[in-house]
């Protein structure tokens with residue numbers, strides 16, 4: 150409670166809050182990756198405001214109550230707005246709204262007879278942008294940034310279909326137009342799932358927490374082509390600096406925006422006076438669930454622009470507009486079970502199954518529980534009564550448990566150690582919060598995804614086996630594992646009977662579909678070892694790591710054998726694997742887990758019966774200094790193991806022997822070398838230091 154704070158304590162807390170809030174602003178606005186929920190963030194802001202109200206002398210120059218957003222990120226050129234872009238004050242109910250309207254009346258000295266018309270606009274949770282048009286052409290576009298200076302995202306904005314590059318009809322010489330860039334709910338969900346899948350497969354991507362972060366992340370890309378690939382939408386709703394007045398009311402101004410070719414939210418409406426707001430708010434609340442996009446409230450803007458000018462701004466928000474936020478939609482229900490879903494990439498995600506309940510117009514049966522740590526943190530047990538919430542996010546969350554209603558037989562959640570689908574081990578690694586199925590090659594939940602990866606261009610590169618065809622072959626039960634691909638020839642006749650697959654087709658390219666496909670498959674019976682390893686889709690084994698493994702182990706049988714031995718913690722092979730430069734212990738663990746599942750190994754061997762991985766070869770083995778030469782290693786090498794060095798030499802065409810004789814061409818002398826080095830000198834055999842060996846062998 151701020152009531153009990155001493156002045157020194159208040160100052161210290163304000164300092165801490167300023168720093169904390171600035172950090173969360175940065176995470177939210179610049180990195181599009183908030184660490185805390187909006188409700189938690191809003192609580193910090195409220196706390197700051199309360200203390201400031203009590204100790205006005207302590208208000209800091211960097212106080213969050215004076216700032217908007219966050220400064221522009223360095224990655225973008227800076228763009229100064231012609232007029233500041235501010236935030237909006239919030240109200241949460243009819244009394245607060247009435248107070249807002251009364252303040253306007255007081256400020257303007259209006260009599261009770263004077264009517265206050267407003268324009269109501271749904272508040273979409275996206276990000277606001279400022280668009281500069283000169284002579285009717287789109288010149289520059291920027292994010293809000295800190296309100297004065299934003300990030301120049303012109304190239305990205307040009308990719309938005311809704312953004313007119315030229316204004317239609319008459320227009321001022323120079324004008325700033327503002328609007329909201331956002332993603333629709335369905336597009337957000339698809340995008341979030343795709344990002345999650347990438348994350349699961351070991352890619353470093355951000356999974357957006359809500360549509361706003363997703364929209365902001367999509368727009369704030371260095372590569373505009375990425376922005377272009379995201380279905381961003383734009384509604385225009387305001388004006389910044391303009392070279393001449395455009396309209397006398399906000400409503401007329403929205404009409405001009407439409408004339409110029411912008412989309413204006415069709416739900417925006419002019420209200421005759423402040424008393425119409427409550428009904429509008431209620432109507433939007435009812436429509437909310439059915440809208441294609443998420444809204445978190447309604448923005449009410451005073452219609453008369455001359456009055457807006459007189460009212461101006463206070464702090465970080467205009468006096469003439471307000472955001473009336475919807476209350477977070479909550480409901481109470483009973484948790485019946487926690488089921489585990491296995492994602493396409495093997496992530497096990499707990500999901501709450503509840504007695505159906507209506508939350509803000511949507512019947513909810515399931516809620517995400519994210520991961521087992523979250524279940525533990527909220528102490529959610531099966532049989533509990535829980536409070537559900539749909540806030541800004543589309544997906545309901547469990548906020549908390551009603552402990553008073555916990556039945557005596559409520560069951561704590563016990564994490565599964567087995568995949569519920571394929572019964573392979575399910576493991577959590579290091580500080581990863583996600584538990585994963587290790588049955589990569591055999592888990593039905595992951596099969597289609599693995600097969601797609603297996604045939605993809607950078608992996609086995611089997612032409613004609615696109616996603617659709619993989620799915621079809623899977624649905625027809627011809628494909629279950631990678632090896633099955635190489636047995637498809639036996640089903641050629643059956644495949645030809647499918648619609649569009651040949652027999653019934655008139656188009657020549659369809660008639661040849663099956664033979665072409667089978668030929669493409671045959672062509673891949675031999676592939677470089679590194680592609681083969683990469684194609685297996687083992688977590689964290691991307692192209693680069695596959696290459697390192699192939700180079701180190703050279704042949705498939707050798708690699709396989711070493712991986713099996715490496716299952717033993719502390720074994721020489723495990724150490725060797727972990728010490729390969731670029732691999733390291735974490736990746737070693739992923740590999741070892743893959744090999745620890747016997748059915749993965751069976752699937753791998755099945756595949757190796759169909760495909761022959763070619764030994765890894767160094768660049769230009771034939772013309773290397775070691776081709777056809779006999780070499781001996783002695784002493785301890787510091788940059789690679791003896792095994793690796795021998796493998797490299799063999800790959801370069803050398804014959805590696807153990808003892809030095811007159812037939813020896815080179816002796817590579819490591820540290821603490823003994824008699825062999827002496828013998829080489831005695832016989833006049835060339836010796837190389839480790840460094841010379843590396844450079845002649847062409848190792849980095």
Ligand SMILES: NC(=O)c1ccc[n+]([C@@H]2O[C@H](COP(=O)([O-])OP(=O)(O)OC[C@H]3O[C@@H](n4cnc5c(N)ncnc54)[C@H](O)[C@@H]3O)[C@@H](O)[C@H]2O)c1
Pocket residue numbers: 173174176177178183184185186187188190191217218235236237270271272273274275276277293329386387448472
């Ligand atoms: N979780 C976190 O760490 C974190 C950090 C910072 C901010 N936040 C959240 O961000 C919000 C504060 O951000 P804010 O300052 O942008 O305020 P705001 O989002 O509450 O309101 C201002 C914004 O509303 C948007 N808007 C939508 N429709 C509009 C319309 N028709 N007319 C005008 N504006 C419209 C614009 O983008 C504008 O910038 C809060 O909800 C806060 O919880 C969260």
Ligand SMILES: [Zn+2]
Pocket residue numbers: 491568569570571572573586587588592593594
């Ligand atoms: Zn599984």
